Amino acid sequence: xxxxxxxxxxxxxxxxxxxxxxxxxxxxxxxxxxxxxxxxxxxxxxxxxxxxxxxxxxxxxxxxxxxxxxxxxxxxxxxxxxxxxxxxxxxxxxxxxxxxxxxxxxxxxxxxxxxxxxxxxxxxxxxxxxxxxxxxxxxxxxxxxxxxxxxxxxxxxxxxxxxxxxxxxxxxxxxxxxxxxxxxxxxxxxxxxxxxxxxxxxxxxxxxxxxxxxxxxxxxxxxxxxxxxxxxxxxxxxxxxxxxxxxxxxxxxxxxxxxxxxxxxxxxxxxxxxx
Amino acid sequence: xxxxxxxxxxxxxxxxxxxxxxxxxxxxxxxxxxxxxxxxxxxxxxxxxxxxxxxxxxxxxxxxxxxxxxxxxxxxxxxxxxxxxxxxxxxxxxxxxxxxxxxxxxxxxxxxxxxxxxxxxxxxxxxxxxxxxxxxxxxxxxxxxxxxxxxxxxxxxxxxxxxxxxxxxxxxxxxxxxxxxxxxxxxxxxxxxxxxxxxxxxxxxxxxxxxxxxxxxxxxxxxxxxxxxxxxxxxx
Numbered sequence: 001x002x003x004x005x006x007x008x009x010x011x012x013x014x015x016x017x018x019x020x021x022x023x024x025x026x027x028x029x030x031x032x033x034x035x036x037x038x039x040x041x042x043x044x045x046x047x048x049x050x051x052x053x054x055x056x057x058x059x060x061x062x063x064x065x066x067x068x069x070x071x072x073x074x075x076x077x078x079x080x081x082x083x084x085x086x087x088x089x090x091x092x093x094x095x096x097x098x099x100x101x102x103x104x105x106x107x108x109x110x111x112x113x114x115x116x117x118x119x120x121x122x123x124x125x126x127x128x129x130x131x132x133x134x135x136x137x138x139x140x141x142x143x144x145x146x147x148x149x150x151x152x153x154x155x156x157x158x159x160x161x162x163x164x165x166x167x168x169x170x171x172x173x174x175x176x177x178x179x180x181x182x183x184x185x186x187x188x189x190x191x192x193x194x195x196x197x198x199x200x201x202x203x204x205x206x207x208x209x210x211x212x213x214x215x216x217x218x219x220x221x222x223x224x225x226x227x228x229x230x231x232x233x234x235x236x237x238x239x240x241x242x243x244x245x246x247x248x249x250x251x252x253x254x255x256x257x258x259x260x261x262x263x264x265x266x267x268x269x270x271x272x273x274x275x
Numbered sequence: 276x277x278x279x280x281x282x283x284x285x286x287x288x289x290x291x292x293x294x295x296x297x298x299x300x301x302x303x304x305x306x307x308x309x310x311x312x313x314x315x316x317x318x319x320x321x322x323x324x325x326x327x328x329x330x331x332x333x334x335x336x337x338x339x340x341x342x343x344x345x346x347x348x349x350x351x352x353x354x355x356x357x358x359x360x361x362x363x364x365x366x367x368x369x370x371x372x373x374x375x376x377x378x379x380x381x382x383x384x385x386x387x388x389x390x391x392x393x394x395x396x397x398x399x400x401x402x403x404x405x406x407x408x409x410x411x412x413x414x415x416x417x418x419x420x421x422x423x424x425x426x427x428x429x430x431x432x433x434x435x436x437x438x439x440x441x442x443x444x445x446x447x448x449x450x451x452x453x454x455x456x457x458x459x460x461x462x463x464x465x466x467x468x469x470x471x472x473x474x475x476x477x478x479x480x481x482x483x484x485x486x487x488x489x490x491x492x493x494x495x496x497x498x499x500x501x502x503x504x505x506x507x508x509x510x511x
Contacts (some may be wrong), residue, residue, distance in 0.1 A: 051356060052510050069507075070278040075359035085351040087295070097291055101284075101359040 001027040001148065001179045002048060007057035009040075009047060017043050019203040020057065027147070028176040032194025033183040034260055039200045041183040042082070045150045048181070049079040062147060075102050078146045080137055082153040091128070091136040092121035095143070102144040110143035116165055131157045138166065142173045149173075149180045155189040163189050187256040197256065199263050199270075206263050207274045211254050217273050218262070219246040220255045231269070232262035279361050288360045288368040296342050296372065300380055303334065307384040311391065322396075324388040331381035336420045338377040339427040340435045343369060347431045347509045356511060366503045373424060374417060418494025425498050428505035 002025035010016040017040040025031060035041045046052045047059055050066030050073065059066060064073035087094045091114070099105035114121045117135035125133060134157050141149060155163050171193060174180055184190055197214065199207040207214075218231070224239040233242040241255060243262040263270045293300075307327065314322050334341075345351035358365070389400045426438025 046511075049357065051353065069356065069362060071281070071284060071359045071361050071364075072276045072278050074357060075276075077357075079353070079357055081350065081353055083350050085345075085354060087354075088298075089294070097294070098358075101287060 001025055001062060003058075003060045005058045005060075007047070007054045007059050009043060009052065009054050016203055018054075021204055022057075023198075023205050023208055025179060025181065025198075025208075027179045028174070029196060030170065030174050030180040030182065030194050032187070032190060032197045032256070033181055033200065034185075034187065034197065034256070035200035036264065039202050041200055042152055044200065045079065045081075045152055045181065045183055048148070049077060049150055050074070051079070076146050077148040077150065078102070078141045078144050079150040080141045080152065080154065082156060084133075084137060086125035086128075086133050086137070088124060088126050090122055091119065091125050094125055094136075095121070095140050098140065099144065102146060104145035106143055106145065109145075110139050113139035113142055113169055116169060117162060131159060131162065134158060135162060138169075142169060145173075145178075147178055149178065151180070151182045153184055153186070154182060155184065155186045167193050187260065191254075191256055194256075197254075197259065199260060201264075201267060205275075206267060206270055209274050213274070214254055214259065215246065215251050216249075217246055218252075218254075218259070219244050219248075219250060220252045220258055231266050232258060234258070234261065280363055281361075284360045285364045285367060288358065288364050289371060291358070292342075292368055292372060293376070299341055300376075303377075303380050303384060306330075306334075307388065311388060322388045322392045324385055324392060327388055328385055331385055332416055335373075335378050335381055335416055336423055337435070338373050339369075339420065339423045340438075342372055342377075343427050344434060346427065347511045349511050352511045356509075362503070362507045366506050369424070369428075369502070369506070370499060373420060378416075414491050414494070418490075418498070421495035421498030421502070424495075424502040425505060428502045428509065431509075431511070 002023075004021055004023050007018055007021045008016060009018045009021075033041050033044065043052060047054060048061055048066060050069045053067040062073065062076055064070060066073060066077075087097075089097065092111075095107065095110050099107060099110065111121065114136065117139060119128070119132050119135045119139070121136070123132075125136060128136065134154070138151075138154060141151070155166060158166060167190065170180060170182075182190060182194060184194075196208060196210040198205060220241070220243055222236060222239050222241050226233045226240050226242055227244055229244050230242045231244060233240045235241075241258050243255075243258050246252075310327055310330070311322050346355055355365075360368075392398050393400065422442065423435075423438060426434050426441070429441075430437040
């Protein structure tokens with residue numbers, strides 16, 4: 001689905017955002033794209049969307065070069081940025097206008113999603129609150145049924161019930177042909193949705209691994225005392241949340257926040273284990 | 276799927292953009308109405324459509340800046356760039372709005388003002404432009420608008436200011452290069468020699484015609500071509 005080979009990108013050559021980045025992303029998965037502020041999560045999505053061009057190396061998405069912005073490519077991808085401009089049209093009218101550009105767009109599906117989110121499609125988009133706008137755009141994005149869906153911080157601005165709806169509708173939308181990439185800081189919102197997990201660090205990828213692959217190598221638990229081999233620990237309700245190397249093969253439930261902090265604190269070891 | 280041109284896609288892009296620009300087009304109508312009303316209230320002698328034509332030409336020239344100002348804005352430009360249509364279709368829509376739709380609206384409003392002038396003040400349509408001059412005027416207007424089109428698709432922010440700056444820099448550079456060539460190759464005496472040999476008999480000579488043709492090809496056709504390439508290479 002997505003093949004990135006030795007890709008470098010920079011806004012200023014002295015401080016590269018990506019340096020010889022190589023990775024593959026496959027269809028049928030919901031990728032969680034994590035990383036500290038400023039490591040280039042949005043840049044990564046924008047390169048895949050064809051809004052930015054790699055300076056060196058290649059990025060191929062569904063056998064297209066995104067930067068060429070061919071209609072065949074653009075009709076198979078929907079990019080929903082964190083901040084976006086909306087039309088002065090009613091939400092439903094906007095969907096009716098934009099939808100036909102996407103061959104697999106289904107208006108009924110859009111209407112159903114809007115209903116599920118509790119957004120009035122008869123209201124003008126620019127008059128909606130940020131959360132409502134976001135829900136309307138998520139509904140449109142999902143109803144376009146594109147092979148690749150890029151969502152940048154989709155749960156920002158959503159209220160708690162809407163986050164639940166979001167998880168449900170995204171999980172429902174996922175199928176073997178689609179690849180959904182969600183960039184987020186709100187890892188708890190998407191804990192049971194995203195798999196594999198991609199952690200970006202400055203210049204490169206620190207981790208690109210399925211949840212199963214992670215739990216084979218790491219164990220997550222809450223203990224009363226921090227063990228000596230803990231890669232990372234932090235106090236939480238009932239003791240300490242810890243990440244330790246999985247030496248006994250016992251499976252545990254991934255705590256993405258702990259995983260992320262452990263990865264940041266042990267970059268070299270993570271790079272060695274997971275790449 | 277045809278990746279370069281599809282008439283249905285082009286129609287959708289034009290329809291989407293026309294809807295998005297409806298406020299600007301309404302502004303032209305309101306502007307014309309306000310102009311007519313102010314002329315009646317202040318001068319009480321008529322609409323002076325000739326003056327309106329001047330303002331209209333200015334609006335035609337700056338239309339790319341007005342309509343497509345946000346086209347490469349990091350946030351506002353995403354919807355436009357991600358719209359599933361080819362660069363050619365987007366450029367044709369861009370050209371169509373600026374070169375056809377806007378002049379057509381301004382032209383229609385101008386004719387309406389003339390009509391009102393005739394019915395209200397009894398003055399018939401009075402245009403002191405010959406048929407041949409029309410094409411020169413039209414090419415001139417579209418040529419200058421072409422610069423605005425290139426500027427719109429070349430600069431991300433402060434488009435009109437940077438375009439003016441670029442024109443100024445280019446003019447100064449061409450002036451300096453011209454002067455330098457004059458001194459270096461003694462072109463001044465070369466031109467005097469040509470004039471003496473009667474190769475440039477008057478202002479309508481072959482040289483002037485040749486320069487005109489080259490200028491017409493560059494302004495606007497060359498600029499339109501440049502704007503197409505600029506549309507392709509922009510990042511946001």
